[in-house]
Amino acid sequence: MVLRETRTHGAGSKDNAEALAIEALVYLAQDEARLSRFMALTGLEAQDLRAAAAAPGFLAHVLDYVGQDESLLIAFAAEKHMVPEAIMRAARLLAGDDAPREGTWRESW
Numbered sequence: 001m002v003l004r005e006t007r008t009h010g011a012g013s014k015d016n017a018e019a020l021a022i023e024a025l026v027y028l029a030q031d032e033a034r035l036s037r038f039m040a041l042t043g044l045e046a047q048d049l050r051a052a053a054a055a056p057g058f059l060a061h062v063l064d065y066v067g068q069d070e071s072l073l074i075a076f077a078a079e080k081h082m083v084p085e086a087i088m089r090a091a092r093l094l095a096g097d098d099a100p101r102e103g104t105w106r107e108s109w
Contacts, residue, residue, distance in 0.1 A: 017090035020080070021059035024066050024087075027076050034072070038065060063091035 028034045039045070042065070044052055052058050067073050067088050077084040 014093060017063075017093045018059050020087065020090045021062045021094060023080065024076055025053065025059075025062050027079060028062075028066075041065070057095075060091055060094035063087060063094060067091055 028038050039049070042052075042061075066076055067084075073084045073087060077087055080087075
């Protein structure tokens with residue numbers, strides 16, 4: 001399997017990074033155990049997910065969440081035929097910086 005940096009133009013644009021974060025959310029939702037863990041750790045209820053997804057910063061938080069679990073990050077990267085580092089760059093791009101994020105990421109909701 002050949003891993004690509006990104007699917008089209010990379011995670012270098014905000015639009016591509018947002019699309020990747022949406023794909024990550026879909027990836028989480030495709031498996032009940034993955035989605036349940038995400039919901040439990042974020043404190044979200046199923047009925048709140050749609051509203052949360054529209055909140056500023058939510059997509060960056062989705063990629064942060066994926067990046068905090070190495071096995072999840074590797075599995076998602078493999079599913080997308082990407083290197084994990086590209087996913088983390090997209091998370092930083094959406095966060096508005098080039099440095100890894102620290103702290104509790106759900107504080108901004």
